[in-house]
Amino acid sequence: MLGFVARRLLLAVFVLWGAVTVVFVVVRLVPADPALLMAGETATPEQLAALRAEMGLDQPLIAQYLQYVGNTLTGDFGRSYTQFVPAMDLIAQVLPNTALLALLACLLAVGVSFPLGLLAALRVNRFSDRAVTTLSLTTQSLPGFWIGIVLMLVFSRQLGWLPSAGLDSPQSLILPTITLALPFIAILTRMVRSGLIEVMGEGYITTARSKGLSERTVIFPHAIRNALIPVVTLVGLEFGTLLGGAVITETVFSFPGIGRLLVFSIGVRDYATVQACVVVIAVAFVLVNLFVDLLYGFLDPRVRNSR
Amino acid sequence: MTEPATARVDSLEGDPPLLRVEGLEVEFSTSAGVLRALDGVSFEVRAGETLAILGESGSGKSVTAQAVMALLPQPAGSIVGGRIWYGGRDIAAEPVKQVRKLCATEIAMIFQDPLSSLNPVFRVGDQVAEPFRRRRGMDKRQALGKALELLKRVGIPNAETRIRDYPHQFSGGQRQRIMIAMAIALKPRLLIADEPTTALDVTVQAQIMDLLADLQAETGMGLILISHDLGVVADVAQRAAIMYAGRVVETGSIREIYDHPAHPYPKGLLESIPSEGARGQRLTPISGSPPNLLAVPSGCPFHPRCEFAIDVCRTDVPMLRRPEGWEAGHEAACHRSEEVL
Amino acid sequence: ACSGSSETDPPEGEAGAALPDDQQNLTFVPNYGWAGSDISKAPLEIGMNIALKQTLEPLVTLDNEAQPQPHLAESWEWTTPTTLEIKIREGVTFSDGTPLVSGDVKGTLERYLAQKQALHAVLSIITGIEAPDDSTVILTTSAPTGTLVGVLSLVLIGKGEFSHAEATAEDDEYWARPIGTGPFVITDYVPNDLFKFERNDSYWGEKAKLKTLTMKQITDANGKLTALSNNQAQAVQNVSYDQFETVEAIPDVTLEQFESLSYYFVWFMNDRAPLDNPDVRRAMWMALDLPTIVESLYGESREVMDSFCPAAAFGCVPAENMPTYDPEGAKKLLADAGYPDGFTVDIIFSLANATDNALAQALISGWKDIGVTVEPRGLDAASWLAAFTGMDWYMDFQPNQTPTGDADYTLNRLYSCAAARLGYCNPELDALMTQAQQESDPEVRLDLYQQVVNIMAEDTPAIPLFSTKVNVAYRDNVQGLTVPPTEFINFSTVYLTE
Amino acid sequence: MADSTPLLKVRNLRVAYPIRSSVLMRHIGDNVAVSDVSFDLHQGETVGLVGESGSGKSTIARTIIGLVKASDGSIEFEGKDIARASWRQLKSIRREMQMVFQDPYASLNPRLTVRDIIAEAWRVHPGVVPRGAWTSEAKALMDRVGLNPDYSDRYPHQFSGGQRQRIGIARALALRPKLIVCDEAVSALDVSVQAQVLNLLEDLQADLDLSYLFISHDLSVIEHLCDRVLVLNRGVVVEQGTVDQLFDNPQDDYTKRLLAAVPVVRPWLEPT
Amino acid sequence: MTAALPPMITTTPIATPTTATQTMQRARRARRGVKIRITVPIIIIGLYVIGAITVPVIYGFDPLRTELVDRLKPPGTTLSNGSIAFLGTDQIGQDLFAQMMMGARVSLAVGASTLIFAGLAGVTVGLLAGHFGGWMDTVLMRIADVQLAFPAILLAILLASVLGQGLTNIIIVLSIANWVVFARVTRSQVLALKNREFVEAGRALGAGHFHLIVRTLLPGCVAPILVVATVEFGHVILAEAALSFLGVGVPIGVPSLGSTIQAGTAYLTSAWWISTLPGIALAGLVLATGVLGDALRDFYDPTLRGA
Ligand SMILES: Nc1ncnc2c1ncn2[C@@H]1O[C@H](COP(=O)(O)OP(=O)(O)OP(=O)(O)O)[C@@H](O)[C@H]1O
Ligand SMILES: Nc1ncnc2c1ncn2[C@@H]1O[C@H](COP(=O)(O)OP(=O)(O)OP(=O)(O)O)[C@@H](O)[C@H]1O
Numbered sequence A: 001m002l003g004f005v006a007r008r009l010l011l012a013v014f015v016l017w018g019a020v021t022v023v024f025v026v027v028r029l030v031p032a033d034p035a036l037l038m039a040g041e042t043a044t045p046e047q048l049a050a051l052r053a054e055m056g057l058d059q060p061l062i063a064q065y066l067q068y069v070g071n072t073l074t075g076d077f078g079r080s081y082t083q084f085v086p087a088m089d090l091i092a093q094v095l096p097n098t099a100l101l102a103l104l105a106c107l108l109a110v111g112v113s114f115p116l117g118l119l120a121a122l123r124v125n126r127f128s129d130r131a132v133t134t135l136s137l138t139t140q141s142l143p144g145f146w147i148g149i150v151l152m153l154v155f156s157r158q159l160g161w162l163p164s165a166g167l168d169s170p171q172s173l174i175l176p177t178i179t180l181a182l183p184f185i186a187i188l189t190r191m192v193r194s195g196l197i198e199v200m201g202e203g204y205i206t207t208a209r210s211k212g213l214s215e216r217t218v219i220f221p222h223a224i225r226n227a228l229i230p231v232v233t234l235v236g237l238e239f240g241t242l243l244g245g246a247v248i249t250e251t252v253f254s255f256p257g258i259g260r261l262l263v264f265s266i267g268v269r270d271y272a273t274v275q276a277c278v279v280v281i282a283v284a285f286v287l288v289n290l291f292v293d294l295l296y297g298f299l300d301p302r303v304r305n306s307r
Numbered sequence B: 001m002t003e004p005a006t007a008r009v010d011s012l013e014g015d016p017p018l019l020r021v022e023g024l025e026v027e028f029s030t031s032a033g034v035l036r037a038l039d040g041v042s043f044e045v046r047a048g049e050t051l052a053i054l055g056e057s058g059s060g061k062s063v064t065a066q067a068v069m070a071l072l073p074q075p076a077g078s079i080v081g082g083r084i085w086y087g088g089r090d091i092a093a094e095p096v097k098q099v100r101k102l103c104a105t106e107i108a109m110i111f112q113d114p115l116s117s118l119n120p121v122f123r124v125g126d127q128v129a130e131p132f133r134r135r136r137g138m139d140k141r142q143a144l145g146k147a148l149e150l151l152k153r154v155g156i157p158n159a160e161t162r163i164r165d166y167p168h169q170f171s172g173g174q175r176q177r178i179m180i181a182m183a184i185a186l187k188p189r190l191l192i193a194d195e196p197t198t199a200l201d202v203t204v205q206a207q208i209m210d211l212l213a214d215l216q217a218e219t220g221m222g223l224i225l226i227s228h229d230l231g232v233v234a235d236v237a238q239r240a241a242i243m244y245a246g247r248v249v250e251t252g253s254i255r256e257i258y259d260h261p262a263h264p265y266p267k268g269l270l271e272s273i274p275s276e277g278a279r280g281q282r283l284t285p286i287s288g289s290p291p292n293l294l295a296v297p298s299g300c301p302f303h304p305r306c307e308f309a310i311d312v313c314r315t316d317v318p319m320l321r322r323p324e325g326w327e328a329g330h331e332a333a334c335h336r337s338e339e340v341l
Numbered sequence C: 001a002c003s004g005s006s007e008t009d010p011p012e013g014e015a016g017a018a019l020p021d022d023q024q025n026l027t028f029v030p031n032y033g034w035a036g037s038d039i040s041k042a043p044l045e046i047g048m049n050i051a052l053k054q055t056l057e058p059l060v061t062l063d064n065e066a067q068p069q070p071h072l073a074e075s076w077e078w079t080t081p082t083t084l085e086i087k088i089r090e091g092v093t094f095s096d097g098t099p100l101v102s103g104d105v106k107g108t109l110e111r112y113l114a115q116k117q118a119l120h121a122v123l124s125i126i127t128g129i130e131a132p133d134d135s136t137v138i139l140t141t142s143a144p145t146g147t148l149v150g151v152l153s154l155v156l157i158g159k160g161e162f163s164h165a166e167a168t169a170e171d172d173e174y175w176a177r178p179i180g181t182g183p184f185v186i187t188d189y190v191p192n193d194l195f196k197f198e199r200n201d202s203y204w205g206e207k208a209k210l211k212t213l214t215m216k217q218i219t220d221a222n223g224k225l226t227a228l229s230n231n232q233a234q235a236v237q238n239v240s241y242d243q244f245e246t247v248e249a250i251p252d253v254t255l256e257q258f259e260s261l262s263y264y265f266v267w268f269m270n271d272r273a274p275l276d277n278p279d280v281r282r283a284m285w286m287a288l289d290l291p292t293i294v295e296s297l298y299g300e301s302r303e304v305m306d307s308f309c310p311a312a313a314f315g316c317v318p319a320e321n322m323p324t325y326d327p328e329g330a331k332k333l334l335a336d337a338g339y340p341d342g343f344t345v346d347i348i349f350s351l352a353n354a355t356d357n358a359l360a361q362a363l364i365s366g367w368k369d370i371g372v373t374v375e376p377r378g379l380d381a382a383s384w385l386a387a388f389t390g391m392d393w394y395m396d397f398q399p400n401q402t403p404t405g406d407a408d409y410t411l412n413r414l415y416s417c418a419a420a421r422l423g424y425c426n427p428e429l430d431a432l433m434t435q436a437q438q439e440s441d442p443e444v445r446l447d448l449y450q451q452v453v454n455i456m457a458e459d460t461p462a463i464p465l466f467s468t469k470v471n472v473a474y475r476d477n478v479q480g481l482t483v484p485p486t487e488f489i490n491f492s493t494v495y496l497t498e
Numbered sequence D: 001m002a003d004s005t006p007l008l009k010v011r012n013l014r015v016a017y018p019i020r021s022s023v024l025m026r027h028i029g030d031n032v033a034v035s036d037v038s039f040d041l042h043q044g045e046t047v048g049l050v051g052e053s054g055s056g057k058s059t060i061a062r063t064i065i066g067l068v069k070a071s072d073g074s075i076e077f078e079g080k081d082i083a084r085a086s087w088r089q090l091k092s093i094r095r096e097m098q099m100v101f102q103d104p105y106a107s108l109n110p111r112l113t114v115r116d117i118i119a120e121a122w123r124v125h126p127g128v129v130p131r132g133a134w135t136s137e138a139k140a141l142m143d144r145v146g147l148n149p150d151y152s153d154r155y156p157h158q159f160s161g162g163q164r165q166r167i168g169i170a171r172a173l174a175l176r177p178k179l180i181v182c183d184e185a186v187s188a189l190d191v192s193v194q195a196q197v198l199n200l201l202e203d204l205q206a207d208l209d210l211s212y213l214f215i216s217h218d219l220s221v222i223e224h225l226c227d228r229v230l231v232l233n234r235g236v237v238v239e240q241g242t243v244d245q246l247f248d249n250p251q252d253d254y255t256k257r258l259l260a261a262v263p264v265v266r267p268w269l270e271p272t
Numbered sequence E: 001m002t003a004a005l006p007p008m009i010t011t012t013p014i015a016t017p018t019t020a021t022q023t024m025q026r027a028r029r030a031r032r033g034v035k036i037r038i039t040v041p042i043i044i045i046g047l048y049v050i051g052a053i054t055v056p057v058i059y060g061f062d063p064l065r066t067e068l069v070d071r072l073k074p075p076g077t078t079l080s081n082g083s084i085a086f087l088g089t090d091q092i093g094q095d096l097f098a099q100m101m102m103g104a105r106v107s108l109a110v111g112a113s114t115l116i117f118a119g120l121a122g123v124t125v126g127l128l129a130g131h132f133g134g135w136m137d138t139v140l141m142r143i144a145d146v147q148l149a150f151p152a153i154l155l156a157i158l159l160a161s162v163l164g165q166g167l168t169n170i171i172i173v174l175s176i177a178n179w180v181v182f183a184r185v186t187r188s189q190v191l192a193l194k195n196r197e198f199v200e201a202g203r204a205l206g207a208g209h210f211h212l213i214v215r216t217l218l219p220g221c222v223a224p225i226l227v228v229a230t231v232e233f234g235h236v237i238l239a240e241a242a243l244s245f246l247g248v249g250v251p252i253g254v255p256s257l258g259s260t261i262q263a264g265t266a267y268l269t270s271a272w273w274i275s276t277l278p279g280i281a282l283a284g285l286v287l288a289t290g291v292l293g294d295a296l297r298d299f300y301d302p303t304l305r306g307a
């Protein structure tokens, strides 16, 4: 078990290094010069040169890279070019919001999709299955921002039940959570359904039935635990996407989150903040997947010793 | 075409049979059409007796077992005719839920494939203990105690520690024993063993067959042994039913069938076995290939491969019958049993 | 609910009594975001000005006639044509209690100058800054200049101790979350999201009526109006014309429009063929049916211009010979210039403003009708700036402001030979503009600017499209909210009633 | 037969599956599946390999055919050491050595027609049969193994178990090998089909002078088919000899146990 | 335990025809359903393709043209040029139906090209990783993880600024963001196939890596890849809409369904048709591919296919 974790950690470091390097390279491929953005359209070449020196942009790329990796290792992501505070401070302001949002969306998705998927799987090809499948397909077929805006117009504008912008109260989380969770619910429901259908055809389910167990006991825990295994992996992968992909929801609901910070920082070419955001998102992704791997090991004893 | 089996008066023993299958018909719907997997299967088993079901691959042996246990794959397969008498009830007519209550306590089953039949994510101890907990309402500790006893009984070494292991940590033979432990947990009155030793080598196979025989001697349970290994069957079973293309083509005592097969299929089967002492001799297989269940030949399904076939075989479906002068209970579904003998 | 009024509402309105103090909390959704919070690095960013002017104050403010009025400066005087002596108001303290002294003004000006930002062009005439005593600042300029005091309205005074020509990290940190003399104190700032203010209870002037003020950025059009309708925001700036109906349908909300100093233009790269031919540029102008475009896209919220800077600014007099919509004439001009089949050029614009897409498309459609193919190049704000300053374009289209409220600021800064912005240089025009800058008699200046815009209309270095009005939709219980032409809203007089 | 050079010469074969550390995939130990196995196989001879499950039968087969690397010892095919053969030599050795797999269905690519399955070998080894002759050759082979050549465009799932096994054999024959390794080639078949396949193997041997290495756990099949037998227990050959020696007069304990466990078809005929 | 058995009662009716036939009917219906679920979506997608190709031509649609006097006209309005806009007009006065079909053209093109590029890359990576295993697998799959951990939106925005707005960018970004799905699916399928004996059989024939990968493994992966492709097609089209929402989508003059929906959201309360009608069209398209994907999955699922 310990070796398993160690191996996972090692690979995680590799993934992080990859993300860190990619963001460094990609950010520097962009033509717009952060010094120019800071200095404005009237800046003279000397001014720009001075600014670049100050920002360390005049150094050879490889030196910048080494410096950057070194700093990142010590947890120093540099100062924001535009906000003049450590980039990490900016992230610390908004990361908890997005993390909470993603977590709530995840919980909601799991909480809703399991019963739905179960219902559909146990009544394959009957009405309830068709209804659930159609509903989830439809949900998946609408753009997320459109769903968000419509939810907002209905629940905030028309009914006036829920706040539509910012994060002032717990109620402020409801609409963004639903918006973020909906497509996820759709995927997960279908995943749970197909996973369960597959499992229900396995030999051990027949064995369980042959023991005279009630259909309920056959499903809980025999079928469900096996069906969970692929679903858990998906949740892990999607959670990473939720973190990085909350931008749309955050924009619709003017939610102070890391997605908007990232987009904004890219807009103003705030390298330090962009890099820090990406590292944070990558770390979250890696941690969640590490956790998922462990959970996987817990759920499926076959992977525990063999890997 | 179908033969509603006439209730035959049993002349062998006075006891009513434990299980009696009459004219069982099972169909599967597949993308290629409806497939009749069982077409009028009839047989019976008594307490303490071992009935062997033999037959080639795909002849419907496993499906018969599944039908009895109400375990046919849903929604593809269903019973479309016939009766399954157990304890005075026709369980073919009862809802699946009702039949399941008989499972494990009355009828239990050992499956063909021991790896896929054990749940990979639960400890074997828990799986073996499950019948005690769920059906007998024992608490966990008590049930595990019972499970341990059983595992020792079926010969799992170090059962005390291994009870906490998972299925994938056991060898094929051990898994098969765990399956047996689970099946016999509640001392069923009838055990159906579907090819319990196919995947195992001869030494392990012998151990398992001994185990089953011991159990039977102890509790007097009836045993249906499904196999295609004629040798294994001969060791343990008293009677046999031989299946071909979803029908029982011959039944009777093992010895009668082996020594005087009255149907060309069992006859051909027996002749195909490489016989000891005849090293290097050419084998004599049955010519032709197995029937396609989606297009079963008319009349006697075996006729295209049968050297005895005459015109009537191509048109009329033969019924199980006991020709004059045969031992009681030995019946064959062949128009020309007399010639075959 | 749309009134065109731009005069200040009476502070005590007709509506009910003011809400108790702990309910005097207002959320305002501004039209502009803020890329940062250091105003000295972007002194002309409207969004940052709106936010930071609640905390930091200038020496002078402009009145509705764009004339400077005393603020932190009690008075000023040109002691020589190139020496300006400013008296600092007595008794002003920063919100942390330290008094405002001339050193703060000196430091701030030095920082602004050192940043060499957008204001540099107009501030660089200052050659010397002295603070002989705590309440006096003396500025020396390189040449007589009538507009300097007006420009000072754009300089927000921070603490001298954190303002050096050679900026330190502490300086930058201070300016990012400044402590100022204004009516509000910054309590929270989330980049790109919100500014939170609290009343400065030790403010030197009339204390703010609001207890707290939040400026929240909401970019989505539906989000803005929804926030207004469910009272998450009490005022939102700049509702698009197409949404007017929707706003009017929201109960208890008023929509009000104000004159502003903002406008839109299309720039030509005047030295790049085929746009180096004034007739071609003129044809391009004549291809645009601006009245129809403005009328249908913006209704009365924007106005076709008759000059090269917004009419609300001083000196932006109507040009006498502005081209008008005439596609046939345009085609003829093109044919005469040697382009009977038209040509292909590009137009760059920043994607920051979503509504510009429709406008860009309308312009392109117009040009297409005279046979000119214009390829749209929408760029994100940063890339646009890079492309723009790199002069890598034929045409550019963007909004602009004249925050000093004086034609000099826009015309001289953009169209002089020295500006070298759009390949345009006309020495005759330069001479007139320099003259106008140094002149202090308004009548003479107006006359000079008349000549300037007439020449420009002839040369057509750019097409002024329309000037914009600003509008604010606010809940009926918001009192005292007015938008000056600069759009720098003063929230200290705003309050809420029941 | 003993004096001719053997077709296949296995000496001191040792196969170990490496156990790798979980972190760096470093090699930290060995799981020895086969140790010190030596035997010869001559042209035209059938050698049987028996032993309990997990005793290393498949491992030996796979090593000979080159799917697994030997960790020690040598395998010489027609005097050429497989371990030291270049990639090109190995390819030509593979032409001479083929394998029939245990599971007839799993070993046939479900997406190819019978013709393509057989022609696969010619695609891999260009020059054996010209492309234009593939169809006719494949049909000839099908005919040879007793499959209706008209079925050449059918897919594996359209055949019965015995027929599938024949397809496997036809594929193995496509390159006209000298040696065919049969890993439990008949274990999954029922006795009558099994008999068909065994007859076929014998016929082919007679016609083409083939050699077989025949792996099975069914001793009656071994007894029927093989000339010599090796008994394997835990990776070690515990006994080897001709069929007669072994079945009539087993020496090793394990062999005796194995033989004793074989069920008899008609136990009532056995003297007790 | 062995109590005497009660006497047999022979009055029970033979078998249970009702339930039995019902089950059979359901099974047959399900299979017939699969065929319908495959053909109907294909027809619908075909209609979209035909519409996307012909309608803009019939209407002489010029995406850069504006007809400002005809702005925001509701469905069925007669326009200034006498024609009837039966789906209304948008905010620049273009006929919404022509605009939608033009948008469908772009969306379909984006979806198809992305699938081709992402599919090619992902399948290649999946084949290599699965076939060679070992460090090759580790490295390739970690690169895939890096990709997942790296926010795609960052890439989109950065590419848009490097290359300028354009379809090419969007296709590149979406391809980069989507190859991982193909890689993962292909790899897992290869891993499943690899242990099948027919692959070993190929190896025993002396087949080289190329032969094994291309002729043996690849054909075995086609079914799951096809399924993923149909699902991803929908995802890609929606992702393009999301990019439009964030301002890095298609340029003006190249309207996609997503960008039309996005631009129309501002008018949801006043001119609902601009966003809603293309929204329905988009949902229809995505739904069709989603249903097709599900049906294909069922079609290829041996447990549902029967013997
Ligand atoms: N789920 C199913 N769907 C369709 N047909 C099935 C299904 N299960 C079994 N069959 C068919 O029913 C017939 C009988 O199968 P069964 O499993 O009973 O054979 P068997 O005698 O047990 O063979 P084996 O010796 O190979 O186990 C076969 O032709 C098979 O194809
Ligand atoms: N790929 C592998 N990696 C590690 N160990 C293996 C591998 N393949 C086989 N082994 C081990 O090598 C030993 C011999 O296996 P092999 O498959 O040769 O047995 P076998 O005699 O063919 O058994 P069976 O009759 O069950 O097929 C076993 O202990 C097995 O666990």
Ligand SMILES: [Mg+2]
Binding pocket: B061, B062, B063, B112, B194
């Ligand atoms: Mg079976």
Ligand SMILES: [Mg+2]
Binding pocket: D057, D058, D059
């Ligand atoms: Mg083996």
Ligand code: NI
Binding pocket: B300, B302, B303, B306, B309, B313, B318, B333, B334, B335, B336
């Ligand atoms: Ni007959």
